[in-house]
Amino acid sequence: MEYVGRAPAAPLDRFIDDIYCLTGRPSHRLMRVPPMPSAHLFLHLGGPVRLWDSDRSVAPEVLTDGWFMGVWTRRFFFEYPNWVRLVGVHFKPWGMAPFTSVSAADLRNRWVPVDAAWQRAVNRIRDRAGDVAPATATLRMVEEELRSLLADTPPRGLDLVQHAGAVLEASHGAVPVGLLAERAGVSGNHLAGMFKAHTGVTPKRMARIYRFARLIVSVDALHPVDWSELAQTAGYFDHAHFSREFKEFTGYTPTDYLALRRRFPVEPQGPQDLGPMPGD
Incomplete structure (x- = not known):
């Protein structure tokens, strides 16, 4: 697939890391996604996408227009259509709080169809992009919509x-949460409450x-991997804890991964490749 991305200009860069467009035939349709620090x-300007949770009690869903997705604390799966325009x-x-009234708590480990809060914006993008607009033009349209939807006053906290x-x-x-609260001049409970309100x-x-x-x-899968060194560099100082968390987040042991x-x-090619991996 072709990837075209851009980092948005201020003030959107306070809330958004990047906006990107994927177009083409995917090399792998089924993808497994571990928890990553983003919402x-x-x-989707092409065919429908199927999503399902690693929690088997959650029913799969097929989404056609688009969806919001909050921070995930466990892995999930999605399946591309044969041809992608996304x-x-x-x-x-x-970063999602100033753009939608859907709460972060309601988006944690969930996907919500975009028409729940953003249907008019999606319709405008679809009308302007059609089937032929270049990826760069489509990204400019999306950035314009995001800029117009940005709340003038940030939510409390x-x-x-x-x-x-x-x-x-x-x-x-790597910064301990207690030190994080101390530096911010608030109690740990207050910081935790604000985090849950705005990130879930x-x-x-x-x-x-x-x-x-x-x-x-x-x-780097193309070279020998020293898992102990990588784990320690990332802040894992207990190998058993590292192994458990790796299996919890990916579904694989480090060796199998x-x-x-x-x-x-x-x-x-871009940020979308840094976390997802081909599914079984």
């Missing part, structure tokens, strides 16, 4: 979460996800 908006927005974990979240992002989750998860859980993300994107990556090599 998402997907606008626009994705990688929000920072706290968002500045606190943004500041503390940026520290977690820069440190890859606690700062401790977010730190775990940042730590795992640092590890998973540092794996590496074998999968070597069986299905992926040449990274």
Whole structure:
């Protein structure tokens, strides 16, 4: 698939890491996605996409127009159609709050059809993009819509979460939560409450996800991998804990994950390739 992406200009860059467009025939239709430190908006301009949770009690869903997706604390799966034309927005974990009234708690480990809050914007993008608009033009349209939907006044507590979240992002989750609250001048309970309100998860859980993300994107399957060194660099100092968390987040042992990556090599083109892996 062709990947075209862009980092948005201020003030959107406070809330969004990148906006991208995928077009073409996927090399792997079924993908497995581990927890990553981001929330998402997907606008599908092509065929329907099937999604399902690693929690078997949650029914799969087929979505046609698009969907919001909050921060995930467990892996999920999706299946591309035969031909893909998709626009994705990688929000920072706290970044969706100024754009939609759907709460972060309601989006945690969930997907919500985009028409629940954004139907007019989706219709405008569809009308302007049609089937032939170049990816760069489509991304400009999406950025314009996001800019028009950005709330003038940030929700209460968002500045606190943004500041503390940026520290977690820069440190890859290495700053203890107690120190994070102390630096912010608030209690640990207050910080946790604001994080849950704007990201759906606690700062401790977010730190775990940042730590795992640092590890998973540092794996180079084309060369020998020293898991102990990678784990320690990422902040895992207990090998048994590292192994359990890796299996929990990916569904694989480190050895099996590496074998999968070597069986299905992926040449990274953009952020969407840094987490998802071919499904079984």
